[in-house]
Amino acid sequence: MSKLLQINSSLFTDQGQSTQLADLFVKGYSEKHPGTEVNTLDLSSNPLPHLDGERFTAFITPAEERSDSQKAIVAESDKLIAELREASAVVFALPMYNFGIPSVLKSYIDHIARAGETFKYTENGPVGLVDDKPVYIFAARGGAYLGTDKDTQTGYMKTFLAFIGLTNVQFVYAEGLNMGEESKAESLKNAREQVAQLLK
Numbered sequence: 764m765s766k767l768l769q770i771n772s773s774l775f776t777d778q779g780q781s782t783q784l785a786d787l788f789v790k791g792y793s794e795k796h797p798g799t800e801v802n803t804l805d806l807s808s809n810p811l812p813h814l815d816g817e818r819f820t821a822f823i824t825p826a827e828e829r830s831d832s833q834k835a836i837v838a839e840s841d842k843l844i845a846e847l848r849e850a851s852a853v854v855f856a857l858p859m860y861n862f863g864i865p866s867v868l869k870s871y872i873d874h875i876a877r878a879g880e881t882f883k884y885t886e887n888g889p890v891g892l893v894d895d896k897p898v899y900i901f902a903a904r905g906g907a908y909l910g911t912d913k914d915t916q917t918g919y920m921k922t923f924l925a926f927i928g929l930t931n932v933q934f935v936y937a938e939g940l941n942m943g944e945e946s947k948a949e950s951l952k953n954a955r956e957q958v959a960q961l962l963k
């Protein structure tokens with residue numbers, strides 16, 4: 764049975780353009796694979812704290828030496844990693860805010876990047892410890908940056924996901940959403956067509 768992990772980060776929650784595209788994909792995927800379980804994380808409504816010294820120290824303290832508060836911090840991270848491991852595919856709704864990924868998504872990433880859990884360092888460089896699985900990313904942007912240096916998201920997401928072992932990553936982009944109604948309508952239509960292609 765398929766298990767989808769859908770990770771949303773739009774500050775407009777369900778109404779975000781990235782969320783709506785991800786939802787469209789998840790609906791189609793669930794129809795194609797009856798019995799699919801969907802676990803949705805809304806990082807905007809339920810943000811994780813920033814990774815600070817206290818939290819990082821909890822991560823790197825040996826399990827038997829952790830205080831109760833450190834155990835609680837690690838348990839939160841362990842749960843996120845377990846959800847990632849259990850998923851047969853991962854879906855990210857990815858808005859662009861101020862030329863980057865949403866800060867709530869960065870906090871999520873900071874909580875799943877754990878040495879010895881999701882990656883390890885070796886003499887030949889880092890090795891991802893998460894079993895590879897398809898990742899689908901639905902990116903929404905006011906401007907149009909694909910193929911330019913201003914697309915700070917594509918390379919970053921691919922680099923981070925590969926670092927933990929996820930190399931099978933596909934993107935759907937809705938760009939130019941703040942460049943007039945015509946541009947927006949055209950872009951969303953195009954993105955929906957890309958979703959349909961992915962589901963074929």
Ligand SMILES: Cc1cc2nc3c(=O)[nH]c(=O)nc-3n(C[C@H](O)[C@H](O)[C@H](O)COP(=O)(O)O)c2cc1C
Nearest residue numbers: 773779780781782858859860861862903904905906
């Ligand atoms: C706080 C904020 C910052 C934004 N910064 C950018 C930006 O740097 N570049 C851009 O192309 N669009 C920017 N936008 C437009 C969003 O990318 C656009 O609204 C997109 O639909 C966001 O995805 P969402 O609808 O899923 O939240 C910004 C929007 C907001 C609300």
